Amino acid sequence: MELWYTENHTEEARFSIKIDKQLVSLQSDFQRIDIFESGEFGRILTLDGYLMVTEKDEFIYHDMITHVPMAVNPSISKVLVIGAGDGGTIRELLRYPNIEHIDMVEIDEEVVRVCKEFLPQTACGLSDPKVHLYFEDGLRYVRGKVGEYDLILVDSTDPFGPGEGLFTKEFYGNCYRALKEDGILVNQHESMYYSSYAASMTRAHKRIQDTFPIARVYQAHIPTYPSGHWLFGFASKKYDPIKDLKAEAWNKLGLKTRYYNTELHLGSFAIPNYIKEQLEELV
Amino acid sequence: MELWYTENHTEEARFSIKIDKQLVSLQSDFQRIDIFESGEFGRILTLDGYLMVTEKDEFIYHDMITHVPMAVNPSISKVLVIGAGDGGTIRELLRYPNIEHIDMVEIDEEVVRVCKEFLPQTACGLSDPKVHLYFEDGLRYVRGKVGEYDLILVDSTDPFGPGEGLFTKEFYGNCYRALKEDGILVNQHESMYYSSYAASMTRAHKRIQDTFPIARVYQAHIPTYPSGHWLFGFASKKYDPIKDLKAEAWNKLGLKTRYYNTELHLGSFAIPNYIKEQLEELV
Numbered sequence: 001m002e003l004w005y006t007e008n009h010t011e012e013a014r015f016s017i018k019i020d021k022q023l024v025s026l027q028s029d030f031q032r033i034d035i036f037e038s039g040e041f042g043r044i045l046t047l048d049g050y051l052m053v054t055e056k057d058e059f060i061y062h063d064m065i066t067h068v069p070m071a072v073n074p075s076i077s078k079v080l081v082i083g084a085g086d087g088g089t090i091r092e093l094l095r096y097p098n099i100e101h102i103d104m105v106e107i108d109e110e111v112v113r114v115c116k117e118f119l120p121q122t123a124c125g126l127s128d129p130k131v132h133l134y135f136e137d138g139l140r141y142v143r144g145k146v147g148e149y150d151l152i153l154v155d156s157t158d159p160f161g162p163g164e165g166l167f168t169k170e171f172y173g174n175c176y177r178a179l180k181e182d183g184i185l186v187n188q189h190e191s192m193y194y195s196s197y198a199a200s201m202t203r204a205h206k207r208i209q210d211t212f213p214i215a216r217v218y219q220a221h222i223p224t225y226p227s228g229h230w231l232f233g234f235a236s237k238k239y240d241p242i243k244d245l246k247a248e249a250w251n252k253l254g255l256k257t258r259y260y261n262t263e264l265h266l267g268s269f270a271i272p273n274y275i276k277e278q279l280e281e282l283v
Numbered sequence: 284m285e286l287w288y289t290e291n292h293t294e295e296a297r298f299s300i301k302i303d304k305q306l307v308s309l310q311s312d313f314q315r316i317d318i319f320e321s322g323e324f325g326r327i328l329t330l331d332g333y334l335m336v337t338e339k340d341e342f343i344y345h346d347m348i349t350h351v352p353m354a355v356n357p358s359i360s361k362v363l364v365i366g367a368g369d370g371g372t373i374r375e376l377l378r379y380p381n382i383e384h385i386d387m388v389e390i391d392e393e394v395v396r397v398c399k400e401f402l403p404q405t406a407c408g409l410s411d412p413k414v415h416l417y418f419e420d421g422l423r424y425v426r427g428k429v430g431e432y433d434l435i436l437v438d439s440t441d442p443f444g445p446g447e448g449l450f451t452k453e454f455y456g457n458c459y460r461a462l463k464e465d466g467i468l469v470n471q472h473e474s475m476y477y478s479s480y481a482a483s484m485t486r487a488h489k490r491i492q493d494t495f496p497i498a499r500v501y502q503a504h505i506p507t508y509p510s511g512h513w514l515f516g517f518a519s520k521k522y523d524p525i526k527d528l529k530a531e532a533w534n535k536l537g538l539k540t541r542y543y544n545t546e547l548h549l550g551s552f553a554i555p556n557y558i559k560e561q562l563e564e565l566v
Binding site: 012014059258259 | 287293294295296297298299300301321322323324340342343476477502504506510511512540541542543544546547548549550551552553554555556557
């Protein structure tokens with residue numbers, strides 16, 4: 001017998017992973033949650049059938065969403081994380097001794113419960129006393145906050161389904177208000193290679209640019225995500241992600257990372273012409 | 284009816300593309316050659332079932348194998364290209380007015396014939412008078428050459444099958460001798476994400492380091508190649524690919540490129556820690 005999980009990256013391109021067994025399959029109030037065991041990629045979390053995390057390459061995504069802003073402002077102490085039910089982003093944040101308080105807002109409590117049980121590799125920090133968990137809509141949570149956070153990480157699902165509101169102009173405006181004067185917003189920005197994603201991310205980027213004085217895009221190689229060429233948005237009231245990189249300070253922390261380094265930090269903002277052109281299309 | 288082309292990236296990971304029709308399928312003296320028509324990726328060339336070129340993203344590979352060395356030494360005038368039967372590398376080289384002479388050594392004449400007929404997007408320069416075609420083994424061709432070339436591009440297939448000899452110590456030594464005093468060798472270096480490729484590329488990189496005083500690795504996002512994270516090797520007798528980048532001179536040429544730019548040139552050499560560690564393993 002062979003068992004294969006397949007994700008349709010478009011209607012005409014598919015990525016398939018051989019599965020040893022299905023560990024969990026349930027329907028929460030928000031989405032279908034599955035965890036698979038595989039040989040090549042270790043355990044895999046999918047939501048509504050879309051691949052979210054594999055044990056083999058989750059380190060790439062979590063390095064890049066966390067260490068890029070932390071190396072620009074190593075003094076960050078209060079963080080809001082939206083989404084991130086698998087816990088990988090929290091695990092990386094907890095490595096910084098300066099971080100004193102993390103509010104994590106995940107709409108779906110079942111994702112956290114399942115990851116704590118089946119994905120300890122990422123979920124290991126979710127019970128840390130610095131982490132305050134709120135199971136509610138991130139869009140609603142951030143609405144009333146003013147000047148509270150040094151950093152907001154939007155570790156969302158795709159721009160459709162439960163995560164849709166996290167790509168709206170209203171949401172970015174609320175994040176701006178929730179941030180301190182030197183606050184940073186990082187959000188996952190999907191890929192620009194397949195046109196279905198490109199259009200919605202071009203719109204999202206435009207909305208961030210309209211809201212924040214500094215708005216840049218950076219990239220990582222994440223092999224199990226559609227196209228493998230994944231983008232993140234870096235927006236800030238004050239810090240330029242390149243000029244304000246504190247490479248020496250970050251390297252002094254002595255954090256061992258498997259993907260991120262401060263040279264790669266700079267390199268990740270050098271994006272290909274075809275993506276630059278797509279991002280500027282609606283500007 | 285649905286028709287799908289599938290490439291096994293490993294025994295447990297597959298990438299599949301929906302096909303409109305098969306345009307060519309033949310067995311040459313060296314390999315099976317297929318060309319497919321697809322909606323998402325345009326025309327696709329496969330050799331022995333392995334995806335070599337798609338019309339949608341061939342520009343990424345061909346930009347990165349060509350413009351990186353050309354921006355380090357814009358005076359390059361005589362080039363040896365090994366492999367490259369699809370012609371994309373030649374097309375990019377022919378955009379440089381300084382290039383006067385290109386020797387192209389492709390083992391399989393049938394690949395060139397088929398690409399000229401079915402892939403004019405890449406093959407368009409193969410009949411240019413500056414291009415001298417040799418249908419023979421690249422390993423043998425380069426053996427007798429001494430101090431002839433400014434640049435050698437090894438645009439080979441994978442490190443097994445007909446391209447195997449192009450990853451040996453003997454071959455790299457012959458390339459060294461065939462290059463002028465300021466010569467550059469660029470070769471496609473596969474991906475380090477899947478362990479089957481990683482081992483052979485770590486060996487190949489070690490052999491290049493043993494042969495050339497300067498040997499660096501750079502990367503590109505090529506979505507249709509295994510893992511999407513593709514590496515190239517830059518080896519030189521004299522030029523450092525970062526310190527010796529002639530950004531201003533290259534930009535003055537006014538070449539329009541869809542992937543490459545001189546900022547990305549620098550960024551492409553900033554590789555993730557996990558790849559650095561793998562490359563250093565055998566050193």
